[in-house]
Amino acid sequence: MISRRKFLKNAALGIAGMSIPLAALEIIDPKKLFAEVAADKAAVRWAFLVDTYKCVGCGMCVKACKLENEIPYDANVTRTWVERYVLTKTGKLYADTPKGARDGFTTAKIDENADGIKDISKEGIEKAFFVPKLCNQCDNPPCVQVCPVGATYQAPDGVVLVDRTWCIGCGYCIMGCPYGVRFFHPVYHTAEKCNFCYHRITKGLKTACVQACPFGARQIGNIKDPNDPVTITMRTQRVGVLKSEYGTKPQVYYIGLDEEVR
Amino acid sequence: MKNHVLRPLFVVLGMVALILIARMFIVPRDFGIGDRGYMYGWHRRGNEEDWKKFKVKYMGKEYCKDCHTDKYDSINKTPHHIIPCEDCHGPAGTPEGIVHYDEKLPKLPIDKSRAQCLRCHFPLPYPTSFRSKIRGIDPDKHNPDIECSTCHNPHNPMEGLR
Numbered sequence: 001m002i003s004r005r006k007f008l009k010n011a012a013l014g015i016a017g018m019s020i021p022l023a024a025l026e027i028i029d030p031k032k033l034f035a036e037v038a039a040d041k042a043a044v045r046w047a048f049l050v051d052t053y054k055c056v057g058c059g060m061c062v063k064a065c066k067l068e069n070e071i072p073y074d075a076n077v078t079r080t081w082v083e084r085y086v087l088t089k090t091g092k093l094y095a096d097t098p099k100g101a102r103d104g105f106t107t108a109k110i111d112e113n114a115d116g117i118k119d120i121s122k123e124g125i126e127k128a129f130f131v132p133k134l135c136n137q138c139d140n141p142p143c144v145q146v147c148p149v150g151a152t153y154q155a156p157d158g159v160v161l162v163d164r165t166w167c168i169g170c171g172y173c174i175m176g177c178p179y180g181v182r183f184f185h186p187v188y189h190t191a192e193k194c195n196f197c198y199h200r201i202t203k204g205l206k207t208a209c210v211q212a213c214p215f216g217a218r219q220i221g222n223i224k225d226p227n228d229p230v231t232i233t234m235r236t237q238r239v240g241v242l243k244s245e246y247g248t249k250p251q252v253y254y255i256g257l258d259e260e261v262r
Numbered sequence: 263m264k265n266h267v268l269r270p271l272f273v274v275l276g277m278v279a280l281i282l283i284a285r286m287f288i289v290p291r292d293f294g295i296g297d298r299g300y301m302y303g304w305h306r307r308g309n310e311e312d313w314k315k316f317k318v319k320y321m322g323k324e325y326c327k328d329c330h331t332d333k334y335d336s337i338n339k340t341p342h343h344i345i346p347c348e349d350c351h352g353p354a355g356t357p358e359g360i361v362h363y364d365e366k367l368p369k370l371p372i373d374k375s376r377a378q379c380l381r382c383h384f385p386l387p388y389p390t391s392f393r394s395k396i397r398g399i400d401p402d403k404h405n406p407d408i409e410c411s412t413c414h415n416p417h418n419p420m421e422g423l424r
């Protein structure tokens with residue numbers, strides 16, 4: 001028969017033992033620790049900076065991107081696109097991106113798809129601007145988490161890539177991306193997305209869209225380099241990201257981002 | 263234990279062994295978790311190199327400079343110096359990896375369409391966008407049906423009419 005004293009003692013010990021987290025019992029391996037510190041010192045983390053004041057909506061970036069990355073020119077899919085936002089004095093918002101702005105914006109008429117074409121008079125405009133969009137190369141990419149086969153992944157420099165030989169075309173990543181930057185490649189039938197022109201940035205070139213932009217509205221840089229122009233702008237100016245509430249930690253930063261932009 | 267009880271167990275064990283052996287052949291050697299760990303880095307490492315091998319098509323303005331020095335110098339004196347050559351002349355490279363000065367490649371096609379110029383010069387007076395600062399024309403009224411370059415020199419738009 002167990003005594004009351006012994007029962008209470010054992011119960012207290014048992015509870016105390018259960019409250020120790022498993023992590024507290026782990027013996028830290030110095031080699032592993034050093035390896036993790038070294039891994040964090042990866043010299044490159046690519047990030048993108050968009051200045052919406054400078055963008056004129058010429059769409060040269062979209063054209064260059066499609067030709068550079070071999071996205072079928074007339075298919076209605078694109079890795080990057082430019083959106084036009086027009087806010088009227090009556091408080092109504094209009095937005096469009098005809099063909100992803102591959103041919104720019106050469107009319108004042110706004111194509112609201114099912115709602116028809118809207119012609120807004122010059123006097124009625126409160127504010128209007130262009131917003132280029134592309135893959136945010138998130139620090140926590142939801143598209144990568146949902147891939148069941150390991151076909152999409154984040155490279156050590158932060159760029160999210162798709163392995164065309166490994167993708168099974170399930171489309172989870174296309175659904176998972178809150179920014180809608182992914183699509184099926186019409187030729188390869190695999191998931192496709194902007195990869196910051198990985199073949200160019202790894203050779204020291206700028207991305208095709210950055211190079212094609214006449215106005216300097218787009219910039220790419222390494223935010224692990226404190227002297228990179230993009231890093232300096234991000235440190236010294238007011239920049240915003242898209243849909244920060246999703247916790248994806250997007251790495252495309254915008255100057256002059258408006259709350260209407262989603 | 264009776265044989266008919268153990269037999270399904272052997273079948274299952276055999277299937278597991280078969281899957282493990284097949285896996286050894288199907289999964290590439292360089293497949294594994296990368297630097298970003300299991301959640302974000304599970305991939306075939308060779309694919310990083312595959313992407314790096316992709317062909318560059320847009321060579322940039324400096325690439326044109328050595329042969330087309332006259333054009334390079336003249337446009338640099340004008341407000342159009344911000345426009346890279348390949349925006350109108352098309353990319354110098356092809357998906358096959360042939361680049362423009364190679365004889366196998368025909369002359370680059372120039373986009374002389376009105377739509378090309380209107381990308382910037384269709385007037386859109388949008389406040390807070392630089393577009394409102396660019397001079398524009400109404401394409402329906404300003405000499406419709408002829409190419410802009412008939413009168414304006416795109417390499418030197420300020421020199422006056424041709």
